[in-house]
Amino acid sequence: MARRVARCGVGLIMGTATAAVELLFALMAGVALLPVAAWPTARRAVLRPVLAGARRLARWERARLAMWLDLRVTPAYEDVRALRYVACHWALGVLGGVVMLTAAIGIGYGTFGIYGWILLDGIRNPGSFVLGSLGGFFLVFLAVQGIFGVVGLEGQLARHFLGPRHQEELERRIEELSASRAAVVDAVTDERRRIERDLHDGVQQRLVALGMLLGRARRSQDADRRDRLLGQAHDESRRALDELREVAWRIYPTTLDEAGLRAALETVAERASVPVGVEYDVAEEPGQAVSTVAYFVVCEAVTNAVKHAAPTRISVAVRAEEQRMYVSVQDDGCGGANAAGSGLFGLARRVAALDGSLSVISPPGGPTLVAAELPCG
CATH class of the missing domain: 3.30.565.10 (Histidine kinase-like ATPase, C-terminal domain)
Structure with missing residues (x-):
């Protein structure tokens, strides 16, 4: 849990840094697009580098979410959706920074009892140190809950703007089901071929050898030789039975x-x-x-x-x-x-x-x- 909180905290701090870049980018994009909003040709010319920049920022955000917050988002999204994500995410990045600042203040108050005795005259007012430490640890507890809350909001925002649409998700799911169905058919076919190969190369050969031994024993006029052949046939039957059990076990174990x-x-x-x-x-x-x-x-x-x-x-x-x-x-x-x-x-x-x-x-x-x-x- 501590490791997860630390990773999420680093991710939110990095998100706060990128939020400053995103806010600046959104302001510059708005200033650039506002004068040409009424002219389609000029608007498209200005919008082209703006969308390219938004997609690059969204790519950085996807890397941050995957590395630090364990949130993975598909890269199959439109540039316009990336621009909307960048325009909205800066506020969430600021919120993450506020939560991390709260956590730092709570840690400072919570551990003040350790170094406060040295910096201040804590012997005369021990109660204030205890209350300050308890209040700081409670603030840390609230900040940890806030970290998980902001991480959840990060995931929802990324999936809303960068994730696939419902229709795209259905199409992807249909493709997966079609591929898995075909894979099941191929797997069953391969399994049947393997079973046939095991039976042909193993059990069938044993049974052929068993039949030959029994035939030779039946035609033999020498009692000692007939007994030896029958003993070999008995051993061969046990080997065939063992191989048949092995094949049956590989097909499906009754256990x-x-x-x-x-x-x-x-x-x-x-x-x-x-x-x-x-x-x-x-x-x-x-x-x-x-x-x-x-x-x-x-x-x-x-x-x-x-x-x-x-x-x-x-x-x-x-x-x-x-x-x-x-x-x-x-x-x-x-x-x-x-x-x-x-x-x-x-x-x-x-x-x-x-x-x-x-x-x-x-x-x-x-x-x-x-x-x-x-x-x-």
């Missing part, structure tokens, strides 16, 4: 329905060939769709790490807060994972189908971090 997501993730950790630590901090069991995607994110990330990165340990963390589930898988392997590969790309499409996001950070030499954010409300 996920029977015991929940935590038990399924612990099973993934137990089946891995390297140590896997699981941290699970979810109060309520998420929905089936979210649990399934979270499971496959962990399963695919762990499988890829074991197969390609040669790690000595893998850490899995699952937590939920504010209607969002965060899943992360980190290994200490060699890194260099390709986010556009078939496995991770398929995971990204699974996550996107739930309006989630998947990120892969894997520099050469490691470590590799696969993180997913899923809505679970």
Whole structure:
């Protein structure tokens, strides 16, 4: 909380500085546009550099909001809307400066009891020092609430002037849904191909070998040789059964329905060939769709790490807060994972189908971090 207050405070101080520039810019733009307001050609000639300056100021504001206030606004807005934002934001910047000045005064009064004994004769009037400190800390408390309030107003103002319009938002949402629907279809197709490949290259080959062994044993006239062939066929049947169970587990684990997501993730950790630590901090069991995607994110990330990165340990963390589930898988392997590969790309499409996001950070030499954010409300 203290770190967040400090970041927001710095952001508001910077906003106060930019507010002075914006106020000066708005006054100069008004003085330049007022004489040519009745002449369209002259007005357009003057308005062109004014809009360019407004867009540049709006770009600086977007960077400040994203860096210090964690407010991200799309750059797809018109120059006129940027000019309106600049013309209105200076007042909010001044308000932020007043709040920060109030916080500074409160800190000064609150800590006056520390240095007041040295500067003044505080021994004779200790009550005034105590009351002054309490009043200062109360002023700091009010200023902190004011900081969060101004940050909320900053977000509303930026979204109103710089954010997409309702029609644009609907169009963007339709495009996202169309893309996610196509991605789901592609993911299902890829999954079917993988299952067919696993069955063809694994289980089917085992069954063919099993049939050949049984045929040879059936034609054999030597009892000892027949027993050896039957023993080999028995071993081959067990291998085929193990591979069939593995394929069925990769398709969908029954543990996920029977015991929940935590038990399924612990099973993934137990089946891995390297140590896997699981941290699970979810109060309520998420929905089936979210649990399934979270499971496959962990399963695919762990499988890829074991197969390609040669790690000595893998850490899995699952937590939920504010209607969002965060899943992360980190290994200490060699890194260099390709986010556009078939496995991770398929995971990204699974996550996107739930309006989630998947990120892969894997520099050469490691470590590799696969993180997913899923809505679970």
